[in-house]
Amino acid sequence: MIRLKSFDRSLSAILTILIRDLRVLHNRETKTGDIMAVELYKAIIVGAPSVGKSSLVRRYQTGEFREAHTATIAADLSAITFDFPSGKVVLTVVDVGGQETFAALRNRFYVGAHHLIFVYDMTNKETFKRITPLYEALTEKICIQGDMHLAGSLVANKSDLKSEVVIDEKEGRMLANLLHLEYFETSARTGDNVSEMFLYAASESQRLRHNI
Ligand SMILES: Nc1nc2c(ncn2[C@@H]2O[C@H](COP(=O)(O)OP(=O)(O)OP(=O)(O)O)[C@@H](O)[C@H]2O)c(=O)[nH]1
Numbered sequence: 001m002i003r004l005k006s007f008d009r010s011l012s013a014i015l016t017i018l019i020r021d022l023r024v025l026h027n028r029e030t031k032t033g034d035i036m037a038v039e040l041y042k043a044i045i046v047g048a049p050s051v052g053k054s055s056l057v058r059r060y061q062t063g064e065f066r067e068a069h070t071a072t073i074a075a076d077l078s079a080i081t082f083d084f085p086s087g088k089v090v091l092t093v094v095d096v097g098g099q100e101t102f103a104a105l106r107n108r109f110y111v112g113a114h115h116l117i118f119v120y121d122m123t124n125k126e127t128f129k130r131i132t133p134l135y136e137a138l139t140e141k142i143c144i145q146g147d148m149h150l151a152g153s154l155v156a157n158k159s160d161l162k163s164e165v166v167i168d169e170k171e172g173r174m175l176a177n178l179l180h181l182e183y184f185e186t187s188a189r190t191g192d193n194v195s196e197m198f199l200y201a202a203s204e205s206q207r208l209r210h211n212i
Protein backbone atom coordinates (compact mmCIF):
# COMPACT_ATOMS: atom_id res chain seq x y z
CA MET A 1 0.00 0.00 0.00
CA ILE A 2 1.24 3.48 -0.83
CA ARG A 3 1.88 5.68 2.20
CA LEU A 4 0.74 9.06 0.92
CA LYS A 5 2.02 11.06 3.89
CA SER A 6 5.61 9.91 3.43
CA PHE A 7 5.42 10.65 -0.33
CA ASP A 8 4.11 14.06 0.48
CA ARG A 9 6.94 14.73 2.93
CA SER A 10 9.68 13.55 0.59
CA LEU A 11 8.31 15.65 -2.27
CA SER A 12 8.22 18.72 -0.05
CA ALA A 13 11.83 18.02 0.90
CA ILE A 14 12.87 17.69 -2.76
CA LEU A 15 11.07 20.91 -3.62
CA THR A 16 12.80 22.72 -0.73
CA ILE A 17 16.25 21.52 -1.88
CA LEU A 18 15.49 22.44 -5.50
CA ILE A 19 14.38 25.95 -4.50
CA ARG A 20 17.47 26.36 -2.24
CA ASP A 21 19.80 25.32 -5.10
CA LEU A 22 18.02 27.64 -7.49
CA ARG A 23 18.37 30.51 -4.99
CA VAL A 24 22.13 29.86 -4.92
CA LEU A 25 22.09 30.21 -8.70
CA HIS A 26 20.18 33.44 -8.36
CA ASN A 27 22.42 36.51 -8.68
CA ARG A 28 25.55 34.36 -9.11
CA GLU A 29 28.55 36.29 -10.38
CA THR A 30 29.86 35.40 -13.83
CA LYS A 31 33.62 35.05 -14.57
CA THR A 32 33.68 38.65 -15.79
CA GLY A 33 32.24 39.84 -12.48
CA ASP A 34 28.81 40.68 -13.89
CA ILE A 35 25.76 39.68 -11.93
CA MET A 36 23.85 36.89 -13.69
CA ALA A 37 20.14 37.40 -13.11
CA VAL A 38 18.16 34.18 -12.75
CA GLU A 39 14.40 34.24 -12.52
CA LEU A 40 12.45 31.34 -11.08
CA TYR A 41 8.95 30.29 -12.09
CA LYS A 42 6.79 27.31 -11.27
CA ALA A 43 4.61 25.49 -13.80
CA ILE A 44 2.14 22.73 -12.99
CA ILE A 45 1.23 20.11 -15.57
CA VAL A 46 -2.14 18.46 -14.91
CA GLY A 47 -4.72 16.27 -16.64
CA ALA A 48 -6.36 12.84 -16.58
CA PRO A 49 -4.21 9.70 -16.29
CA SER A 50 -2.34 8.59 -19.44
CA VAL A 51 -2.82 11.80 -21.45
CA GLY A 52 0.98 12.06 -21.78
CA LYS A 53 2.02 14.62 -19.13
CA SER A 54 5.21 12.80 -18.14
CA SER A 55 5.94 11.96 -21.78
CA LEU A 56 5.85 15.67 -22.69
CA VAL A 57 8.31 16.53 -19.91
CA ARG A 58 10.55 13.59 -20.83
CA ARG A 59 10.50 14.50 -24.52
CA TYR A 60 11.59 18.04 -23.71
CA GLN A 61 14.25 17.02 -21.19
CA THR A 62 15.81 14.00 -22.92
CA GLY A 63 14.38 13.88 -26.45
CA GLU A 64 13.12 10.35 -25.69
CA PHE A 65 9.69 8.75 -25.98
CA ARG A 66 8.53 5.59 -24.17
CA GLU A 67 5.64 3.43 -25.37
CA ALA A 68 4.89 2.07 -21.90
CA HIS A 69 2.78 3.96 -19.39
CA THR A 70 4.20 4.16 -15.88
CA ALA A 71 1.75 6.09 -13.73
CA THR A 72 3.32 9.03 -11.92
CA ILE A 73 3.08 8.53 -8.17
CA ALA A 74 2.00 11.80 -6.53
CA ALA A 75 4.21 14.13 -8.60
CA ASP A 76 7.60 14.46 -10.30
CA LEU A 77 9.72 17.56 -10.27
CA SER A 78 12.10 18.86 -12.90
CA ALA A 79 13.72 22.14 -13.81
CA ILE A 80 14.05 23.58 -17.32
CA THR A 81 16.47 26.43 -17.97
CA PHE A 82 15.97 29.04 -20.70
CA ASP A 83 18.51 31.62 -21.85
CA PHE A 84 16.47 34.69 -22.60
CA PRO A 85 18.02 38.00 -23.75
CA SER A 86 17.11 39.36 -20.29
CA GLY A 87 18.93 36.51 -18.48
CA LYS A 88 18.34 32.96 -17.32
CA VAL A 89 14.85 31.74 -16.54
CA VAL A 90 14.38 28.50 -14.62
CA LEU A 91 10.99 26.86 -14.90
CA THR A 92 10.30 24.29 -12.19
CA VAL A 93 7.83 21.82 -13.66
CA VAL A 94 5.59 19.87 -11.29
CA ASP A 95 4.19 16.87 -13.19
CA VAL A 96 1.14 15.84 -11.17
CA GLY A 97 0.02 12.18 -11.42
CA GLY A 98 -3.52 11.94 -12.82
CA GLN A 99 -4.64 8.90 -10.79
CA GLU A 100 -7.55 9.59 -8.41
CA THR A 101 -5.58 8.03 -5.53
CA PHE A 102 -3.49 11.19 -5.42
CA ALA A 103 -6.37 13.67 -5.57
CA ALA A 104 -6.10 14.71 -1.92
CA LEU A 105 -2.39 15.24 -2.27
CA ARG A 106 -2.49 17.39 -5.39
CA ASN A 107 -3.62 20.64 -3.81
CA ARG A 108 -0.25 21.04 -2.09
CA PHE A 109 1.55 21.22 -5.40
CA TYR A 110 -0.54 24.04 -6.80
CA VAL A 111 0.57 26.69 -4.31
CA GLY A 112 2.64 29.47 -5.85
CA ALA A 113 2.20 28.32 -9.44
CA HIS A 114 2.84 30.88 -12.19
CA HIS A 115 1.61 28.78 -15.10
CA LEU A 116 -0.79 25.85 -15.45
CA ILE A 117 -0.56 23.37 -18.29
CA PHE A 118 -3.84 21.46 -18.76
CA VAL A 119 -3.33 18.36 -20.90
CA TYR A 120 -5.87 16.12 -22.60
CA ASP A 121 -5.57 13.31 -25.12
CA MET A 122 -7.04 14.26 -28.53
CA THR A 123 -8.12 10.65 -29.03
CA ASN A 124 -10.04 10.38 -25.75
CA LYS A 125 -13.18 12.47 -25.13
CA GLU A 126 -13.28 11.70 -21.40
CA THR A 127 -9.92 13.35 -20.86
CA PHE A 128 -11.20 16.51 -22.60
CA LYS A 129 -14.27 16.54 -20.32
CA ARG A 130 -11.97 16.53 -17.30
CA ILE A 131 -10.41 19.89 -18.20
CA THR A 132 -13.20 22.28 -17.11
CA PRO A 133 -13.75 20.71 -13.64
CA LEU A 134 -9.99 20.65 -13.15
CA TYR A 135 -9.75 24.31 -14.16
CA GLU A 136 -12.53 25.23 -11.74
CA ALA A 137 -10.95 23.29 -8.87
CA LEU A 138 -7.62 24.99 -9.51
CA THR A 139 -9.15 28.45 -9.72
CA GLU A 140 -10.51 27.84 -6.23
CA LYS A 141 -7.27 26.41 -4.84
CA ILE A 142 -5.08 29.13 -6.29
CA CYS A 143 -7.59 31.72 -5.01
CA ILE A 144 -8.30 33.42 -8.32
CA GLN A 145 -11.34 35.62 -7.88
CA GLY A 146 -13.74 37.75 -9.86
CA ASP A 147 -12.76 38.30 -13.48
CA MET A 148 -9.14 37.14 -13.01
CA HIS A 149 -8.00 34.11 -15.02
CA LEU A 150 -5.45 31.37 -14.49
CA ALA A 151 -2.36 31.90 -16.63
CA GLY A 152 -1.80 28.79 -18.63
CA SER A 153 -2.10 26.58 -21.66
CA LEU A 154 -4.50 23.98 -22.94
CA VAL A 155 -2.55 21.14 -24.51
CA ALA A 156 -4.12 18.68 -26.93
CA ASN A 157 -1.60 15.83 -26.89
CA LYS A 158 -1.14 12.75 -29.14
CA SER A 159 -1.59 14.77 -32.34
CA ASP A 160 0.38 12.03 -34.16
CA LEU A 161 -2.61 9.66 -33.88
CA LYS A 162 -4.44 11.54 -36.66
CA SER A 163 -6.92 8.83 -37.61
CA GLU A 164 -8.02 8.41 -33.96
CA VAL A 165 -8.64 12.08 -33.14
CA VAL A 166 -12.09 12.66 -31.60
CA ILE A 167 -11.59 16.23 -30.31
CA ASP A 168 -10.65 18.41 -33.26
CA GLU A 169 -8.75 21.68 -33.28
CA LYS A 170 -11.92 23.78 -33.42
CA GLU A 171 -13.33 22.21 -30.25
CA GLY A 172 -10.00 22.51 -28.47
CA ARG A 173 -9.55 26.17 -29.42
CA MET A 174 -13.10 26.97 -28.31
CA LEU A 175 -12.41 25.64 -24.83
CA ALA A 176 -9.04 27.39 -24.71
CA ASN A 177 -10.70 30.72 -25.57
CA LEU A 178 -13.40 30.16 -23.00
CA LEU A 179 -10.84 29.49 -20.25
CA HIS A 180 -8.42 32.19 -21.49
CA LEU A 181 -5.68 29.63 -22.12
CA GLU A 182 -3.19 29.41 -24.99
CA TYR A 183 -3.89 26.40 -27.24
CA PHE A 184 -1.19 23.92 -28.32
CA GLU A 185 -1.45 20.66 -30.24
CA THR A 186 1.49 18.48 -29.27
CA SER A 187 2.91 15.05 -29.75
CA ALA A 188 5.31 13.65 -27.19
CA ARG A 189 5.94 10.86 -29.70
CA THR A 190 7.19 13.10 -32.55
CA GLY A 191 8.15 16.10 -30.40
CA ASP A 192 5.80 18.36 -32.35
CA ASN A 193 5.20 21.70 -30.53
CA VAL A 194 6.65 20.43 -27.24
CA SER A 195 9.43 23.05 -26.99
CA GLU A 196 7.02 25.81 -28.03
CA MET A 197 4.65 24.85 -25.23
CA PHE A 198 7.33 24.96 -22.47
CA LEU A 199 8.88 28.10 -23.94
CA TYR A 200 5.48 29.80 -23.78
CA ALA A 201 5.08 28.77 -20.11
CA ALA A 202 8.42 30.41 -19.22
CA SER A 203 8.04 33.55 -21.34
CA GLU A 204 4.42 34.13 -20.34
CA SER A 205 5.31 33.76 -16.63
CA GLN A 206 8.03 36.36 -17.09
CA ARG A 207 5.75 38.65 -19.09
CA LEU A 208 3.08 38.57 -16.41
CA ARG A 209 5.53 39.15 -13.55
CA HIS A 210 7.05 42.18 -15.25
CA ASN A 211 3.76 43.35 -16.71
CA ILE A 212 5.37 43.58 -20.16
N1 LIG B 1 0.83 8.11 -29.69
C1 LIG B 1 1.16 8.82 -28.62
N2 LIG B 1 1.22 8.24 -27.41
C2 LIG B 1 1.58 9.03 -26.36
C3 LIG B 1 1.89 10.40 -26.48
N3 LIG B 1 2.19 10.89 -25.26
C4 LIG B 1 2.10 9.85 -24.42
N4 LIG B 1 1.75 8.73 -25.06
C5 LIG B 1 1.55 7.39 -24.47
O1 LIG B 1 0.50 7.51 -23.51
C6 LIG B 1 0.76 6.70 -22.36
C7 LIG B 1 0.72 7.55 -21.09
O2 LIG B 1 1.79 8.47 -21.09
P1 LIG B 1 2.30 9.18 -19.74
O3 LIG B 1 3.20 10.27 -20.15
O4 LIG B 1 2.83 8.18 -18.78
O5 LIG B 1 0.91 9.76 -19.17
P2 LIG B 1 0.65 10.65 -17.87
O6 LIG B 1 -0.33 11.69 -18.26
O7 LIG B 1 1.93 11.11 -17.28
O8 LIG B 1 -0.07 9.61 -16.91
P3 LIG B 1 -0.20 9.63 -15.28
O9 LIG B 1 1.19 9.78 -14.73
O10 LIG B 1 -0.80 8.30 -14.93
O11 LIG B 1 -1.10 10.75 -14.90
C8 LIG B 1 2.11 6.02 -22.61
O12 LIG B 1 1.86 4.72 -23.11
C9 LIG B 1 2.77 6.89 -23.68
O13 LIG B 1 3.64 6.15 -24.52
C10 LIG B 1 1.80 10.98 -27.78
O14 LIG B 1 2.02 12.18 -28.01
N5 LIG B 1 1.43 10.16 -28.82
Ligand SMILES: [Mg+2]
Pocket residue numbers: 053054055070071072095096097098
Ligand atom coordinates in the same frame (compact mmCIF):
# COMPACT_ATOMS: atom_id res chain seq x y z
MG1 LIG C 1 2.81 10.74 -15.47
